[in-house]
Amino acid sequence: MYYTIKTLLSQGKSLRQISRELGVCRKTVYRIKTALDNGQEGPVLQVRTKVLDDHQQQIAEYYEDGLTAHLIHRRLTQEKGVIISYPSVARCVERLKKQEVYVPLQSAPGEEAQVDFGYMGTFQNHGKPVKVWVFSMILSHSRYAYYRLVTTQKISAFIECHYKAFEYFGGVPKTVKLDNLKSGVITPDFYEPVLQEQYAAFLAYYNCAPIACRVRRPQDKGKIESSIKYVKNNFLKNFRGSDYQKLIYELKAWNEQICNKRVHGTTRKVPQEVFNSTEKQSLGVLPAVRYQITDISSRKVSRLAHISYRYNYYSVPAQYAGMYVRIESNGTLLKIFYNRTRIALHSISQDLGAYISLEEHKPEYKKSVSREEYHQRMAAIGPYASQMFLLLEKNVPTHWHAMTRGILHLKKSFDDDIINRACKRAIRFNALSYQHIKRICQSGLYRQDESLEAQVTYTEGYGHDLWVYDNLAHN
Known part of the structure; x- marks a missing residue:
């Protein structure tokens, strides 16, 4: 114009x-x-300012963190105080999506496998309804796939599906790329995932390494995403009935006769042929013995310093009472860990309701002490304390343990010499008990023996009371 x-x-x-x-x-x-x-030879570009111009960087960061347009709009309005409509934010997020370009990921033979679970629905297993998931592992190079039905996503089932898949392939890929499943990944982080310890140990046993996908990035595991869609659309929709055992049988037949023998939609090749010709020989060697799956769970230590496992109670060191510990069991041994340190080891008991307690787990003041050890501790205080021990053992056979522990406990308040002299006075007056010795120590009566001995003087005649000679005779 x-x-x-x-x-x-x-x-x-x-x-x-x-x-x-x-x-x-x-x-x-x-x-x-x-x-x-005025000399203006061409039109001046009209630039319209937009409300979101000053927030483009913040929106991009929110998007990288995996927030949806709804959540981004909520944060901008509630936390930043920006007055903007949701459609404006949605258009901005859509432009960011169009900026991201995905590059097809190619894998060398034997390099990578991808795994995931897919929900199949509810089926009848021996007359009882059960929720069923399908586990899938697919080799990224050949697209050769393995499917297995499960009724739980526990770590034990997850690991069993893995080694069954490795045995189906006849070898082990170098890496396994998994979604952020609770069975495999605790804290989702692309660069440093905190894997379940047993899952990490399992993969290490098979000389395989895990790779966790980024959160909300399905393109990182596009092959397994397509594999789950394929089993649902090609197998599940064609399945008739609700019997779980029939589902297992027909899935196995479909896996071998249809899935791995069809022409793949992306590679335009038959997965089984590619697997047999190029990938099978590139897989790692299976170990001679399967990985032993252990039962892993957590427990809270009771006030009695025991944890419950399979209707029995097993001790842990007393200082862990009230804390949460992790337990591992292979059916024979029970290992108890606090953080990464093993704090107890027990043999599994076949009893019911039994307390299996180890002596070293008791507090120091409750540990059993032998008669010889008690005698040695009393003898270390002094000769009269050693004599007191023998008299207590002889005269109060049912309570000498407690009395001896009480006398030894006096060491926290009095030195050995005072306790030994108190035992001497208690023996003199046949006061054979912990309470008497304690009162002698507290009141200072042990000093009277010294003053008593100092009062004895030898003069002519019979100027002394007879009790003085009796005391001398005792000495």
Whole structure:
């Protein structure tokens, strides 16, 4: 329009004629003529500011974190105070999606396998309804696939599906790419995933490495995503009935006769043929013995410093009472861990309701002490303490353990010499108990024996009471 008006003005036409000929307002023609007269040879680009211009970087960061347009709109309005409609935010997010370009991922033979679960629905297993999932592992190079039905997604079932798949392939791929399943990944992180310890140990046993996909990035595992869709659309929709055992049988037949023998939609090759010709020999060697699956769970240690497992109670060190521990069992041994440190090891008991307690797990003051050890501890205090031990053992055979522990406990408040002298006075007056010795120590009566001995003087005649000689005789 700008250059057309410029051309018509150069031909000598008036503003009215140009307005009528072009069908535009005469003011528009006048504005452009004024700009031309001022030396402006072309139109100036009109830039409209948008509300989200100042928040583009923040929106891009939210999108990279995996937030949806709804969540981004909520954060902008509630946390940033931006007044903007949801459709505007949605259009901005859509432009960010179009900017991302996906590159097809190619894998060398034997390099990678991808795994995932897919929900199949509810079926009848011996008259009881069960929820059923299908486990799938697909070799990324040949698209050779293995399917297995499960009724749980526990780590034990997850690992069993893995080694069954490895045995089906006759070898082990170098890496396994998995979705952020709770069975395999605790904290989803593309660069440093915290894998379940047993799953990591299992893969290490098979000389295989795990790779966790990024959160909300299905393109990272596109092959297994397509594999799950394929089994649902090609097998499940064609299945008749609700019997779980029949489902297992027909899935196995479909896996071998149809899935791995059809022409793959992407590679345009038959997966079984590619697998047999190029990939099978590239897989790692299976170990001679299967990986032993252990039962892993967590428990809270009771106030009695025991954990419950299969209707029995097993001890842990007393300082862990009230804490959460992890247990591992292979059916014969029970291992108990706090963080990554093993704190207890038990043999599995076949009893019911039994307490299996180890002596070393008890607090120091409750550990069993032998008679010889008690005697050694008392003898270390002094000769009268050793004599007191023998007298207690002889005169109070049912309570000498507790009394001896009480006397030894006095070491926290009194030194050995005081306790030994208190035992001496208690023996003199036949006061054979912990309480008497304690009172002698607290009251200082052990000093009277010294003053008593100092009172004995030898003079002519019989000027002394007879009890003094009795005390001397005892000494």
